[in-house]
Amino acid sequence: MSNFSSQFGKSFLTSSQYISSGSNSDSESEVDDYLPESDETSELSEDEDVQLTFVMVEKKKLVNLFSQCPVCSSEASLRENCSGSLLTIHQLCDNDSCRFKRVCKSQEQLSRGTSEGNIAISNAIFMSGSSPAKALKMFKFMGMHVISYAAYMQHQKTFIIPSVDYIYDEEKAACMARVAGHSLTLSGDGRLDAFYPYLTLFIRHENLSKSWCVLRADSPGHSAKYMVYSLMDTTTKSILCCELVQSNETGGSSYMENEGLRRCLASVMQSATVKELVTDRHPQIRKYLRDECPEVKHSFDTWHIAKGIIFIYLSMFPCSM
Missing domain, CATH: 3.30.420 (Nucleotidyltransferase; domain 5)
Incomplete structure (x- = not known):
């Protein structure tokens, strides 16, 4: 099993945590440069565990935060894209002398093209024993952007089941080592x-x-x-x-x-x-x-x-x- 799968197995299946992948794109670095530093936060290395915490935010309220350019305070044009629960906002300043632009994502994007929130939804459905069809329908009735049933099955096959196997084999080997x-x-x-x-x-x-x-x-x-x-x-x-x-x-x-x-x-x-x-x-x-x-x-x-x-x-x- 790859290093990514082992990290996913240890984090999501044992303590509902995800080990940071430490991805740094140009767009993310621009956002990090803009956001003010806080005394209560500290940088996390790739080896530290991050407790995933999600809050429900109305999409309109979130988009309004990007309606103005953070550099010159002019109006900004926005382009939104939702991939499951991942919201990506492309911001471009309308001021011709500024033309500041950035890309912001509501969640960390993982190395295999999906996001933390999408994986967390699939993992929560699987580990709670809920019906995927009913759980995803509940989110849609709430008006939330969620993954499709096909995406859930793909996450289960690619991430969750291999992680279960990894954790099980690891614990079994530890038990056998104790009685050897x-x-x-x-x-x-x-x-x-x-x-x-x-x-x-x-x-x-x-x-x-x-x-x-x-x-x-x-x-x-x-x-x-x-x-x-x-x-x-x-x-x-x-x-x-x-x-x-x-x-x-x-x-x-x-x-x-x-x-x-x-x-x-x-x-x-x-x-x-x-x-x-x-x-x-x-x-x-x-x-x-x-x-x-x-x-x-x-x-x-x-x-x-x-x-x-x-x-x-x-x-x-x-x-x-």
Whole structure:
């Protein structure tokens, strides 16, 4: 991944900040020379983080600020252009003896032809789990200039998804480095879903060290499209590995859990050894560990054992409802 993508991933996806690209065009330098310096502001280097903050300003009020030439106070001609939420104003003094001109942008323009505000809109929609069509329609009802649905999909493909992958891989490598060379006791389970769980996977990834019991299944049966299988280190209570499995990769949804475990174990065993694994009583997992991983002690989690005992008890002594 390029340096730009890594900066975007660290900033927008972890702290909603953008690392300044430090672009200096001729038009921007003219504006910076004109704007007065303040004691409360300081120049930021390319390595410093800038907290993005946006305010709602009526377009008419903003354009009026450029109606006069800042040099001779004469009337100025304006040409406006909106690219999503980015407003660009071209100012030209009408005084023939002055003819001062400048170009001002309402946001910083990034290196790939888009602006901070446009990316921030796409990122906010994606990270909040909102419907892009409804969110963009809400902005249009307000009369705000926003990106199109096609632009949102392009931002998601070009910036957001690669940044999610970057942050996830970076955190996963850090987790594996912490357990390298250790003998681990792991617990694993899978989450079934009928929909693509990419965003959910990332949200769970950000809370790996906080919670394990975030797995849930869709309606009972064998109709799931995807499964996310996770392995937790029972000592540190942190998720070491997550694997996304699609049903057509395994020949059916009933085989996804075993395949997810295989992938997770293969990933963990590259850095550490597994002495014990706690899972549910899935028959395919039991056979796989017995035949291919005999050195790993296989244990069943108490919740599934207790649930099985309750079902047996109820079948023997049915309760009248």
